[in-house]
Amino acid sequence: MFFRQWLRRPLSIAAISPSSRFLARRIIEALPAGTRRVIELGPGTGAFTRAMLEHGIAGNDLLALEYNPELQSYLREQLPSIRVVLGDARDLPGNPEVRRFLDEGAVHAIVSGLGLLAMDRETQQAILAGAFELMGEDGAFVQFTYGPKVPVHPDVMAELGLQGERSGFTLRNLPPASVYVLRKRGKAA
Structure with missing residues (x-):
């Protein structure tokens, strides 16, 4: 499914392969203690979604927002216990x-x-502004990247009053990936 979607829409699929279970583990480790309700943006084929369910996030406390209608249908079929919503992350609120x-x-x-x-x-700003509007001041935005630093333009970080902290890294992903947690400035982990 992943490869077929990548061939059809290479610009909308940001990875060259599905996320590994090792990267999913780093994502789970980055969630703040006591996290119970989560929105997932761009779940793809559900690697992080499955890891969150296995971690103990209840299906009714997890909403996955997918832009690709075929991936949304696939996830709805594969993971009927969660809400898989078709939509654009730029208009999250x-x-x-x-x-x-x-x-x-x-x-x-x-x-x-x-x-x-x-x-x-502009796209980064719209997504992150909407995300923090929904979560409030104490929310955590958990993001993976293949790059060597926070994957958000410094001006966007400054304009939204965000700070980023690298919380994990794995070589056991194709390509290797880091996980960052973005929070409002001054908010502790």
Whole structure:
């Protein structure tokens, strides 16, 4: 499924292979203690989604937002216990299904499988501003990257008052990847 989607839409699939279980483990380790409700952006074929379920995040406390309709259908079939919503991460607060999810309780973290590094400043700004609007000041945005530093333009980090901390790295992914946690400046891990 992943390879077929990559062939059809190489620019919208930010990776050359699905995320490994080792990267998924680093994502789980980066979640703040006590995280119960999560929104996942760009779940793809569900590597991080499955890891969060195995970690103990309840299916009704996990919402996955997927841009690709074929991947959304695939995930709905594979993981019927979670909400898999078709939508654009740039309009996260405007998505009615996301709003309904928020009505049921606060979101503690957003896990992102999006290729932020390849996005322009405006897109990064829209995604991150919307994410922190939903999570509030204490939220954590967990992002992986293949690059050597925080995958967000420094101006976007400054404008939104964010700080980034590398929380993990794995060589056992193709390519090797780092995990960063973005938070509002001054908020502790």
